[in-house]
Amino acid sequence: MPHGREEYVEVFRPTSGRFLGVVGVVVSAAVVVIGVVDPGSGFGITTVAVAVLVGALVHGSMLKPVVRVTEDELVMVNLFETVRLPLAAVQSVVVRQVLAVLVADKRYVSPAVGRSFRQALRKPRSTRELAMTPVPGEGLVAEEGMNYADFVEDRLRALCAQARSRHRVKQGSPEQAAVAARVSRAPAYVQLGVVVLAGLVAVLSLALA
Template sequence: MSTPPSSAGTSGEHAVERFAPTSGRVTGTIGIAICLLLVVLAVLGAGVSAPVAGIAAVLGVLAWATMLKPRLRIVGDRLVLVNSFETVTVPLAGITSVLVQQVLVVVVGGRKFTSPAAGRSWRQAAKKPRSTRDLAMSPVPGEGLQTDAKVVYADFVEQRIGERANEERGNRGIARRSPEQEALLAEVTRTPAWLEIGLLAVTVVVSVVAFLV
């Protein structure tokens, strides 16, 4: 079986490699459609009360932020975690361990950063319980990715990030778990998703007002 696909941009310092979200797409889309329908019916005066429409608007924003928005990609020498209400950018060379269970967890400088964009089902996670504390970076440089037919997409994401982390650490000449690698925690950036934060705040306020009026 060929390695599960990811989308890569042009080669170079800012090459982009995107990983497909692993779950929540169908549920999120259906949820948003239902919420939007309730809001439209309320606006048209078709039997849906303002409080119900307000709650639907809040749930619609949450469905978008938590199920459809999260993305995971590698941009140059950075791992970018586009999460519900913030975007976290992590230097690949600083990653000491990577794990995909219900969510993706990467550890940099002793701190964990998560993304719901990649994950395993509860059944898959129960069959493969692990901890980032015990996870050695895999594969080691030169081994390449597994192409066994039993590999699932979560394994591919885990392996690919591990491989790229090893490559970038080698490019910088940094030893794993060295003080130099730990110091890369300072290069982690967190950018709030002001659009989603603002939409959630507005819909919550509108919902509360609808209940009080």
């Protein structure tokens, strides 16, 4: 179902992997360009296909993932799909090494927001102080020094609570289960096609070598 141009209430910036992602894509692109422009460079069809495959996977896993929120939906753009979750249907939100959202007892994850391994081993958030400041018309914003993953976790929980209140949906109710039926997943056909095609070319070129 097409959604057209959407107005996002909030967009959460990725927490890690951007620099390495850019480096990986640039290196992969350079190998492809050299292999195509200069056939005598030693970068044959297998190398070029592998570079395309690696570049597509690096882009999809490190640069593409993002978490956005519309008025009524949590939108998670991942490597091979975009998942749309009704905010009122969300049962829980937690950020560990990845963002994990529970809807209808099913777990949906996004690598866009996460904690380092060391941060994920810290004590539960209920035992830590949170520095949150209410801003009229903007909800909660992170104060200086607050961990960004903590802020995302709290902000998403607040947005989900607001959606439940707005639609008069209680946690664990039949109404929430009905709203959860509107979860949708849209495959990223371009990304899938590039990965499959590049993988096939690499395998066939190795087999025929």
